[in-house]
Amino acid sequence: xxxxxxVQLTGLGLGGLMLPLGANSNPVSLEALLDSPLLASQKxxxxxxxxxxxxxxxxxxxxxxxxxxxxxxxxxRENKVQNIVNTESFGVGVRVxxxxxxxxxxxxxxxxxxxxxxTERAVAIAKANSKFQKEPVKLAPVQGYGEVTWNTPxxxxxxxxxxxxxVDLLLRTNSGALKNGASFANSNLFQVNEQKYFASSDGSYIxxxxxxxxxxxxVSVIDRASGKFKSRDAMSAPMGMGYEYLVPKNEDKxxxxxxxxxxxxxxxxxxxxxxxAKQAKEMITAKSVEPGKYDLVLEPNHLGLTIHESIGHPLxxxxxxxxxxxxxxxxxxxxxxxxxxxxxxxxxxxxxxxxKTQVGSLGAVGYDDEGVKCKRWDLIKDGILVNFEAxxxxxxxxxxxxxxxxxxxxxxNDVQFQRMxxxxxxxxxxxxxxEQMIKAVEKGIYIAGRGSYSIDQQxxxxxxxxxxxxxxxxGQITGMLNDxxxxxxxxxxxxxxxxxxxxxxxxxFGSFFDGKGQPSQVSAVSHGSSTSRFNAxxxxxxxxxx
Amino acid sequence: xxxxTKDEAYTLMKKVLAYSKADECEVxxxxxxxxxxxxARNAVSTSGTVSQYQLVVSSAFxxxxxxATINEFDDASLEKVVRRSEELAQLAPENPEYVSILGPQTYxxxxxxxxxxxxxxxxxxxxxxxQSLQVAxxxxxxxxxxxxxxxxxxxxxxxxxxxAYNTSTNTNFSVTVRTEDSxxxxxxxxxxxxxxxxxxxxxxxxAAEKAVKSATAKAIEPGKYTVILEPAAAxxxxxxxxxxxxARQADEGRSFLSKAGGTTRLGExxxxxxxxxxxxxxxxxxxxxxxxxxxxPQEKITWIEKGVIKNLTYSRYWAEKKGVKAxxxxxxxxxxxxxxxxEELIAGTKKGVLxxxxxxxxxxxxxxxxxxxxxxxxxxxxxxxxxxxxxxNFRFNESPVIMLNNLEELGKVERTVSVESNVNYLLPPMxxxxxxxxxxxxxx
Numbered sequence: 004x005x006x007x008x009x010v011q012l013t014g015l016g017l018g019g020l021m022l023p024l025g026a027n028s029n030p031v032s033l034e035a036l037l038d039s040p041l042l043a044s045q046k047x048x049x050x051x052x053x054x055x056x057x058x059x060x061x062x063x064x065x066x067x068x069x070x071x072x073x074x075x076x077x078x079x080r081e082n083k084v085q086n087i088v089n090t091e092s093f094g095v096g097v098r099v100x101x102x103x104x105x106x107x108x109x110x111x112x113x114x115x116x117x118x119x120x121x122t123e124r125a126v127a128i129a130k131a132n133s134k135f136q137k138e139p140v141k142l143a144p145v146q147g148y149g150e151v152t153w154n155t156p157x158x159x160x161x162x163x164x165x166x167x168x169x170v171d172l173l174l175r176t177n178s179g180a181l182k183n184g185a186s187f188a189n190s191n192l193f194q195v196n197e198q199k200y201f202a203s204s205d206g207s208y209i210x211x212x213x214x215x216x217x218x219x220x221x222v223s224v225i226d227r228a229s230g231k232f233k234s235r236d237a238m239s240a241p242m243g244m245g246y247e248y249l250v251p252k253n254e255d256k257x258x259x260x261x262x263x264x265x266x267x268x269x270x271x272x273x274x275x276x277x278x279x280a281k282q283a284k285e286m287i288t289a290k291s292v293e294p295g296k297y298d299l300v301l302e303p304n305h306l307g308l309t310i311h312e313s314i315g316h317p318l319x320x321x322x323x324x325x326x327x328x329x330x331x332x333x334x335x336x337x338x339x340x341x342x343x344x345x346x347x348x349x350x351x352x353x354x355x356x357x358x359k360t361q362v363g364s365l366g367a368v369g370y371d372d373e374g375v376k377c378k379r380w381d382l383i384k385d386g387i388l389v390n391f392e393a394x395x396x397x398x399x400x401x402x403x404x405x406x407x408x409x410x411x412x413x414x415x416n417d418v419q420f421q422r423m424x425x426x427x428x429x430x431x432x433x434x435x436x437x438e439q440m441i442k443a444v445e446k447g448i449y450i451a452g453r454g455s456y457s458i459d460q461q462x463x464x465x466x467x468x469x470x471x472x473x474x475x476x477x478g479q480i481t482g483m484l485n486d487x488x489x490x491x492x493x494x495x496x497x498x499x500x501x502x503x504x505x506x507x508x509x510x511x512f513g514s515f516f517d518g519k520g521q522p523s524q525v526s527a528v529s530h531g532s533s534t535s536r537f538n539a540x541x542x543x544x545x546x547x548x549x
Numbered sequence: 550x551x552x553x554t555k556d557e558a559y560t561l562m563k564k565v566l567a568y569s570k571a572d573e574c575e576v577x578x579x580x581x582x583x584x585x586x587x588x589a590r591n592a593v594s595t596s597g598t599v600s601q602y603q604l605v606v607s608s609a610f611x612x613x614x615x616x617a618t619i620n621e622f623d624d625a626s627l628e629k630v631v632r633r634s635e636e637l638a639q640l641a642p643e644n645p646e647y648v649s650i651l652g653p654q655t656y657x658x659x660x661x662x663x664x665x666x667x668x669x670x671x672x673x674x675x676x677x678x679x680q681s682l683q684v685a686x687x688x689x690x691x692x693x694x695x696x697x698x699x700x701x702x703x704x705x706x707x708x709x710x711x712x713a714y715n716t717s718t719n720t721n722f723s724v725t726v727r728t729e730d731s732x733x734x735x736x737x738x739x740x741x742x743x744x745x746x747x748x749x750x751x752x753x754x755x756a757a758e759k760a761v762k763s764a765t766a767k768a769i770e771p772g773k774y775t776v777i778l779e780p781a782a783a784x785x786x787x788x789x790x791x792x793x794x795x796a797r798q799a800d801e802g803r804s805f806l807s808k809a810g811g812t813t814r815l816g817e818x819x820x821x822x823x824x825x826x827x828x829x830x831x832x833x834x835x836x837x838x839x840x841x842x843x844x845x846p847q848e849k850i851t852w853i854e855k856g857v858i859k860n861l862t863y864s865r866y867w868a869e870k871k872g873v874k875a876x877x878x879x880x881x882x883x884x885x886x887x888x889x890x891x892e893e894l895i896a897g898t899k900k901g902v903l904x905x906x907x908x909x910x911x912x913x914x915x916x917x918x919x920x921x922x923x924x925x926x927x928x929x930x931x932x933x934x935x936x937x938x939x940x941x942n943f944r945f946n947e948s949p950v951i952m953l954n955n956l957e958e959l960g961k962v963e964r965t966v967s968v969e970s971n972v973n974y975l976l977p978p979m980x981x982x983x984x985x986x987x988x989x990x991x992x993x
């Protein structure tokens with residue numbers, strides 16, 4: 004992820020987190036976020052200008068995306084509101100195939116004339132670039148769906164909730180942390196609404212309203228005497244939901260070890276911040292881990308990032324083919340390995356599926372950004388690699404004739420390309436709880452939440468930290484640990500999985516700002532899993548003194 | 550798109566301020582043209598151009614402030630954006646940390662604009678990429694790369710009489726060359742304000758040579774090694790020091806610069822005495838803006854002198870609270886080096902590892918600034934002053950603070966680009982002892 008393209012939201016607590024504001028994203032008033040500037044019928048008229056213009060200029064395929072992208076970000080620290088940012092970005096992107104080559108142009112002049120000019124530019128670019136083309140673009144067929152709509156099934160539009168109510172919740176979160184011993188507390192709320200209209204020369208006119216939300220915080224405890232400081236981040240997950248995610252329900256709470264509370268489809272941010280403060284305090288004096296081999300019990304809000312980095316990314320077909328070689332890298336998961344039908348990605352416990360329809364997930368939409376109806380498909384079955392993630396212009400390379408429907412652009416002015424769908428680990432079929440899992444471990448570590456993460460450019464070697472670590476000895480949690488990170492190799496790691504908890508433990512982790520491409524684009528994606536056990540993983544001690 | 554001149558920007562912003570009814574009003578105006586070409590598998594994959602103007606208006610009533618933005622410049626739009634920022638300010642909660650805007654400032658004349666870069670044409674871009682692709686084809690290798698250039702202006706004016714204006718150009722190029730059998734990979738990156746200094750052919754030749762020479766790498770045991778970090782590898786480690794020089798974090802006890810007892814390391818020797826790091830907006834090899842986003846002058850500042858922490862960065866609020874000068878964070882950093890070339894550093898190394906580039910850098914522990922990541926695109930074993938053979942990539946766990954205490958030797962400074970942040974630096978290649986490689990990677 005390129006820092007230059009991002010605005011750093013706060014210097015504190017969110018160290019690595021950068022806030023993307025699209026190139027044409029403008030701060031707007033609160034009321035403006037609730038306006039609806041164009042009806043679907045008006046957008047259809049505008050889209051037809053692009054489709055007809057391109058056809059007249061010899062394009063063999065055209066799609067047009069009229070997009071309105073709304074964001075609201077609220078950041079606070081202790082008893083202060085640091086920032087409230089409302090942004091809107093509105094414009095149109097036109098993509099064509101002419102002379103067998105892609106061309107793309109975008110404009111924020113959403114008028115028939117503006118769209119016509121952008122379309123002419125897109126066709127001209129395609130024709131100019133065709134001389135570099137080795138073979139013409141080949142699209143997997145897609146059905147024209149006519150005029151259809153899809154909306155994220157939200158219960159409460161977060162943009163309609165008064166800012167004062169959201170600010171109050173964040174300040175109560177900080178106050179809960181401070182009362183429980185935190186030295187500092189930063190909390191943030193990100194809300195996204197993508198109003199996307201897609202039309203293509205295949206005969207689709209798709210109107211979609213997509214919502215995402217991410218409440219999060221960092222609670223820090225400073226021990227002035229020793230000079231030590233420790234932080235604990237929120238156990239929330241960014242979700243494809245409305246404000247209902249922030250209305251806690253008891254049935255969504257799970258009890259974790261050592262008094263932890265874990266959350267499923269709704270989140271109690273004030274409760275979590277209070278627990279976080281106590282845990283951060285405990286971290287100051289917790290013992291430093293003894294390096295060595297441990298059985299790891301990884302809860303979903305931690306395991307999701309490991310799935311993301313070591314399965315989600317290596318199975319992207321464009322990366323495998325070398326299109327990301329100069330930036331995100333390539334992949335160890337070759338087409339040969341897939342075609343062999345015998346590549347043991349993981350143990351028999353490992354069933355990994357991609358699913359762009361999962362309710363509540365960040366990646367859920369009805370149709371992707373090239374008009375393909377979204378679906379679920381298997382990536383790894385009983386440990387064997389069975390498929391990749393591919394879109395219309397590349398899926399034929401796998402000998403398949405249907406796109407997987409995972410094409411996405413972060414905005415109207417960015418060209419759409421292959422992005423990771425939601426990639427999840429299926430829960431175990433036999434009833435099995437995380438308590439049972441911990442009881443069965445002799446020497447292990449329970450890891451919750453996301454931490455430091457790093458993986459090589461072909462996705463073999465990785466190192467992950469976490470938010471909180473607990474030592475397991477003879478089936479009992481014996482106390483908190485510090486300085487834990489585990490290192491492994493993708494195939495070895497997934498083959499060391501001996502057990503996955505059942506569906507009662509299943510919940511989603513999310514990545515809100517996943518970066519890919521040059522210029523870099525972000526996308527949001529979820530990863531579901533149940534708590535899982537991995538045997539004899541190499542744990543290192545990361546404690547150093549400077 | 551044509552950029553506004555200093556006079557045109559001045560006139561436009563004066564007009565905007567005339568609409569203001571707030572206690573304080575500040576206007577930022579910018580315009581940029583940026584273009585890029587991306588290629589992979591020895592063919593162009595995408596290319597694009599974006600031109601845009603943006604006007605940002607901040608209004609404040611007491612300690613309540615609001616910001617609004619617009620990209621239309623007729624009178625009605627200019628008035629609308631001012632009114633909107635005022636409405637948002639009235640609705641905003643009071644910010645106790647709000648600091649009143651600055652009065653008139655004096656800035657040095659910037660040297661960031663080079664006409665040749667602003668005048669780059671689509672054909673020049675295509676030719677530059679074609680030269681890179683030709684090298685890959687001649688080497689029977691596969692190239693993926695990215696070339697981007699931009700030119701723009703930024704200006705600022707406020708109701709207390711401050712006015713600032715700057716123009717700049719920049720070009721960044723990076724290329725990864727892989728052998729056809731994917732057993733070798735090499736990389737090079739270049740950044741300049743002046744595009745005439747960019748030679749995509751020679752950069753790609755270096756990447757291609759590294760690709761060919763790094764094929765059939767041997768595995769050696771992880772452990773502590775003497776390393777020679779090329780500037781591109783050093784950049785992604787050292788910038789974690791530059792990004793964490795904030796005084797408030799240090800004072801609050803949550804920085805690698807915080808100390809037991811509640812004090813900070815300001816004024817203390819933290820790294821080897823041969824380490825001097827500064828920023829200078831007028832350096833001809835790495836010019837940057839002479840003012841920052843809130844109107845403070847960017848001056849030559851020494852951050853680390855002979856190993857001692859000399860200055861920290863301050864927000865205006867924190868500086869006022871602490872009664873010190875509010876030094877803004879720099880746009881780039883420069884580290885003093887020595888006189889030896891990379892080849893001479895290698896020649897003087899008995900046993901060691903040459904690192905072309907590091908990848909996927911993440912903070913493991915903010916307290917010690919421990920970082921992890923991996924070597925990539927050309928890692929070689931050195932013995933008796935010569936590169937002996939390519940070696941498999943390593944994961945490292947190392948703190949740049951510890952690393953700069955284990956300094957053996959510095960080479961000649963050159964301009965480089967961080968692949969993590971895209972920020973440009975002037976850094977020397979550096980020889981470091983006891984650099985911690987903790988595991989092997991099969992990645993090429």
